[in-house]
Amino acid sequence: MHHAHYLIPLILTPGSGISAQAQDVLQNEAIPGSIGKWHAEGKPFTYDQQTVFDYMDGGAEVYLAYGMKNVRAVRYTSPGEPSIELSIFEMEEPAGAFGVFTYERLDAEAGIGQDSEYGGGMLRFWQGRYFVFVQTEQETPASRDAVLALGRDLATRLGPDASHPYLHGVLPNEGLRPLSERYVLSPLTLKNLEPTLFDNPLGLPQHAPATMGRYGNLGNPERILVVLFPDEEAARKGVGSYLKLRCGQSHMPAEAFQCDTGWNLVSALGNHGVLVLDAPDEASVRKHFEQITLKLMEISR
Amino acid sequence: MSRKDKISSRREFLIETALAATGVALGQSLSAAQTRQEVKQAGKDDQAGPSAKPRAKVVLIRDKNVITTDGAVNAAVAASMIDQALCELLGTKKLEDAWGQLFGPRDLVGIKTNVYAYLDTPPDLSMLLKRRLAACVNPEANIPVTDREARTLLADRTAILNIRPVRTHHWSGIGGCIKNHIMFVNNPSFYHADSCADLGAIWNLPILKGKTRLNILLALKPLFYGRGAHDFDPRYQWNYCGIFVSRDPVAVDALGAELLRLKRIDHFGEDKAVTPTNHIQMAEKRHGLGVSDLKRIDVAHLGWKEGALLS
Numbered sequence: 001m002h003h004a005h006y007l008i009p010l011i012l013t014p015g016s017g018i019s020a021q022a023q024d025v026l027q028n029e030a031i032p033g034s035i036g037k038w039h040a041e042g043k044p045f046t047y048d049q050q051t052v053f054d055y056m057d058g059g060a061e062v063y064l065a066y067g068m069k070n071v072r073a074v075r076y077t078s079p080g081e082p083s084i085e086l087s088i089f090e091m092e093e094p095a096g097a098f099g100v101f102t103y104e105r106l107d108a109e110a111g112i113g114q115d116s117e118y119g120g121g122m123l124r125f126w127q128g129r130y131f132v133f134v135q136t137e138q139e140t141p142a143s144r145d146a147v148l149a150l151g152r153d154l155a156t157r158l159g160p161d162a163s164h165p166y167l168h169g170v171l172p173n174e175g176l177r178p179l180s181e182r183y184v185l186s187p188l189t190l191k192n193l194e195p196t197l198f199d200n201p202l203g204l205p206q207h208a209p210a211t212m213g214r215y216g217n218l219g220n221p222e223r224i225l226v227v228l229f230p231d232e233e234a235a236r237k238g239v240g241s242y243l244k245l246r247c248g249q250s251h252m253p254a255e256a257f258q259c260d261t262g263w264n265l266v267s268a269l270g271n272h273g274v275l276v277l278d279a280p281d282e283a284s285v286r287k288h289f290e291q292i293t294l295k296l297m298e299i300s301r
Numbered sequence: 302m303s304r305k306d307k308i309s310s311r312r313e314f315l316i317e318t319a320l321a322a323t324g325v326a327l328g329q330s331l332s333a334a335q336t337r338q339e340v341k342q343a344g345k346d347d348q349a350g351p352s353a354k355p356r357a358k359v360v361l362i363r364d365k366n367v368i369t370t371d372g373a374v375n376a377a378v379a380a381s382m383i384d385q386a387l388c389e390l391l392g393t394k395k396l397e398d399a400w401g402q403l404f405g406p407r408d409l410v411g412i413k414t415n416v417y418a419y420l421d422t423p424p425d426l427s428m429l430l431k432r433r434l435a436a437c438v439n440p441e442a443n444i445p446v447t448d449r450e451a452r453t454l455l456a457d458r459t460a461i462l463n464i465r466p467v468r469t470h471h472w473s474g475i476g477g478c479i480k481n482h483i484m485f486v487n488n489p490s491f492y493h494a495d496s497c498a499d500l501g502a503i504w505n506l507p508i509l510k511g512k513t514r515l516n517i518l519l520a521l522k523p524l525f526y527g528r529g530a531h532d533f534d535p536r537y538q539w540n541y542c543g544i545f546v547s548r549d550p551v552a553v554d555a556l557g558a559e560l561l562r563l564k565r566i567d568h569f570g571e572d573k574a575v576t577p578t579n580h581i582q583m584a585e586k587r588h589g590l591g592v593s594d595l596k597r598i599d600v601a602h603l604g605w606k607e608g609a610l611l612s
Contacts, residue, residue, distance in 0.1 A: 053490050059471030059532050061493050073530075087530040104528040120536040122529055133530050192496075195573045218570040 005171050021061055026088065026130065030157045031074060035150045036142075038076035046072050062143035065186040066131075067092035067207075076150075080123075082138035088154070089131040094162030095209065097126040098282040099183040106179060110148065114156040117179075120128060123151045127158040128182070166299055167211040170226050172291035180214035193213055194277075201245045202273060205230060215288070221261055221278040224288060226296075228272055235268035242266055242275070258284045269296055356599060357552035357592035360386040363372070363605040365541040367521055372540075374521055376425035379544065383430070383517060386546035389601050397436070403514040403548075404437040404460050411458040413513075415465035415481055416448040419533040420524055422465050430462060451484040456508055463550065464517040467557035468524035471532045473497035474578030475561060477554035478516040479590070485509050496576050502583030504550070518545040518553040525564040526573055541566065542605060551584045551591030552598045556611060559595060563610040 032195050033040050045055075048070045052060040055073060057080055063071070069090045076084040091097045098115070107119030113132065116125030121139030132153050136143035165183060184190045187204040191197045204210070210227035214220075229235035243252075243266055246259065254267035262278030265285045274292050279285040367378040387399040400504070404410055412431060416612035417433040427446045434444055445454040455461060463478050470476040473496060475612070482503050483489045492500055501510060506563055526537035545553040558578040565572050592598055600611065 056471075056530055056532075059530070061472045071530075085530070106528065120534055122534060124529070135529055135531075135533075138535075192576045195577070198577065 026072075026090070026158055028072065031072065031086070031088070032150065032153055034077075035076060035084070035153070036146050038078040038081065038146050041077055042073045042151035044072040044074040044086075044099055046070055062103065062189060063100060063131075065184075065189045066103070067185060068100075076146075082136050082140060082143050084134065084136045084143060084150065086150060086154075088131040089133070091129050091131060094126075094129050095165040095183070096185060096289070097129055097131040097162075098164060098168070099185050099209075100131050101126040102181060102183045103189065105182075110151070112151045113158070114164075116151070118148065118199050121147065123147050125151060125155065127155050128160060128162045130158045132158075138277070153187045165211075167209055167226055167228060170292055170295045170299065171211060171213040171224055172288050174291070174296070175215040175222075175288075177214045177216065177218075182212045184210050190225075190227075194223070196242075196246065196277070200229060201242045202229075203234065203241060204238065215281070220280070222280065222284070223245075223277050225275040225277070226272055226290070226292060227275075230269075230271070232268070232271050235271050235273050239266055239268040242273075254289070258282075269293060270300075272296060292297060310562070314423065323421070349498055354594075354597055355592055356597045357547060357549040358390060358599045358601065359545055359547040359549070359552050359556055360389045360601045360603060361520075361543055361556070361609075361611065362386040362389075362603040363609065365540070365542045365605050365607075367542045368540045372522075374423045374426065374576075376423055376429055379423070379426050379519075379521065379533055380429040380433075382544050383546060384433075385603060386544060387515075389603060390546055390548070400433050400437045401443070404434055404462075406438055408438050408460040409458045410434045410438050410442065410444050410460045410462070411455040412444065412446040412462045412464065413451055413455060413481060413484075414446060414448045415476070417466075417468070417476070419531065420466045420468055420522065420533075420538070422448075422519065427464070430464065434462065440594070451482070452487060455485070458512060461509075461513045462515050462517070462543050463513050464519065466519040466521065466523065467545075467554075467561065469527040469532065469537075469561055469575055471527065472576055473500065474576040475554065475558045475578055475581075477557050478518050478550040479504070479554050479580060479584050482509060495579065497580045498583045500580045501551075501588030501590045504584075504590050505588060513550065514548065516545075516547055516550040516553050518557050520545060520557060520560060523557075523561060523564070525561040525568065526575070537568070543609075549591035551581060554578075554581050554584075555595055555598060556592045556600065560611055567610065 031044050047055045049064060052071060055071060069092055072088045074086050101115055101124060101215060105117055107117040108122060110116040113125035113127035121136040123134040132154055134147045136147050163298035168183060182193055185207055187200045189246050190210050204227060208228060210225060212223060212225045215222040215224065229238055256263055256265045262280060263282050263285045265276045267274050274289060276285050276288050323542050362382045364378055364382050367375050367382060369375055384396050387398060388394060391399045391402050393399045412427055414427050431444050431446055435442055447454045463481055465481045468476045472493060474482055483492060483500065485508050486503055520541045522538050523541050524538045529532045545556055547553045558581060562572055582593045584590040
């Protein structure tokens with residue numbers, strides 16, 4: 001049995017790279033009025049945290065959970081061509097921009113901004129405190145080129161790169177399924193990704209960062225979560241509470257145990273909670289837990 | 302269908318018809334869903350004792366000709382499918398009897414649609430259904446067809462037909478019949494807490510309580526996975542060519558959610574995480590709107606069987 005949590009010092013500083021007080025670097029005038037033969041239908045319309053529901057109904061809650069300050073939207077049209085819609089989300093922190101990008105990530109990298117993806121006429125990328133979404137109503141060779149050109153243009157206007165949140169690096173690389181990493185900033189969105197956290201048994205406060213990845217081939221249920229608690233006591237309590245609920249019995253922290261769906265290991269490491277869930281065997285659980293322990297030790301140095 | 306089932310169905314039909322008639326006589330004081338549940342409860346109580354939980358009936362009808370070769374919805378085919386489904390649901394052979402069971406001359410009728418830009422209630426289909434309702438109530442009657450103006454145009458209605466396409470939704474898991482009534486409130490975001498868990502409460506507000514007589518969940522070109530600002534990605538839409546019809550909004554949504562889940566597994570090889578459809582279960586447990594447990598939903602399948610996913 002491992003008791004590596006004794007080795008981990010308190011780590012409380014989620015890296016963001018840019019202060020929350022950073023100014024909005026994007027003025028409306030900097031949003032292109034045209035892209036190729038597509039022209040903007042009027043000036044960008046700005047929705048704030050109250051009016052965003054007029055723009056995107058209940059879906060706005062996802063963006064608000066990641067710290068959305070406002071979203072600017074504009075539609076580009078060209079006679080005889082499918083329209084293109086641009087949405088620029090200004091987030092409170094770069095971590096929010098990165099997180100909301102990962103939340104739905106599915107497609108291959110497009111090489112725009114800090115991380116991006118393109119597929120089916122949809123471009124998504126993040127740059128600094130901004131998350132950008134460009135979508136054509138119908139993908140054609142011309143509309144695809146216009147979507148990508150608009151993205152490239154905008155990415156240069158959104159300020160310098162920001163650091164990835166530090167939790168981004170703690171998941172073991174070995175076995176991590178491509179494009180499966182998710183970074184969240186709220187138990188409200190975390191429960192959408194992990195069913196065992198539906199009622200927030202960890203007791204995470206709002207804005208608690210967490211990262212999650214899926215392991216093995218498609219269909220393999222193993223996933224790993226690392227969450228950051230406000231302090232070590234909260235981490236111990238949260239992990240203890242989760243262990244009591246999981247499989248309906250108590251387990252010791254850092255002790256591998258088996259459920260119907262696989263092998264698990266749940267433990268507090270300093271002010272982190274580590275959940276290795278539904279791994280195929282005990283050895284895999286222990287190996288992944290050791291790798292996370294080492295990564296957290298590296299970060300804390 | 303076995304003889305016992307036939308007898309049971311017949312008895313349910315007779316009881317239901319009688320109750321529906323009573324509902325008319327009482328000024329439609331019972332909601333269709335309540336009526337249905339009580340009928341089912343009464344039928345089950347005879348067989349399994351008073352502790353038996355209510356059941357619901359849903360008709361799923363599919364016709365691959367409802368989507369044209371250019372991807373459009375053939376409204377005439379869709380309307381015909383709804384006619385057939387309604388006859389099956391209510392146990393009638395005559396179409397006018399089926400519609401007439403739900404909407405009568407004394408009703409003020411309206412149709413609640415959905416105008417989501419990427420996947421709306423086909424306007425041509427709404428117009429065809431409007432004609433059917435007009436035949437039931439009064440050919441000259443004003444029958445509002447609306448989504449965004451439900452609070453005003455449908456406020457004085459006594460009988461509502463609720464129809465919309467099924468799709469995934471960023472925050473409530475699916476957009477279905479339960480969620481479709483959110484435009485009856487002036488503060489939709491008030492209902493966003495806990496993944497829209499209490500959407501069912503809207504159905505019990507005075508403006509709406511007991512008024513929805515029929516729920517039609519269109520699964521013609523469902524969206525089984527959504528992304529982006531408007532939660533729409535055309536790659537995750539397919540021609541299922543189906544329509545769910547029931548008096549129970551919870552049951553059609555439970556089936557719609559299950560259909561999308563099964564399609565995600567079929568497409569991705571595993572279920573992709575989406576917001577849990579908690580509001581469907583809450584609509585039964587907390588708000589008493591209908592049946593959310595798939596084991597207690599009796600599905601009658603009509604039409605095209607290939608790729609049905611649901612058994």
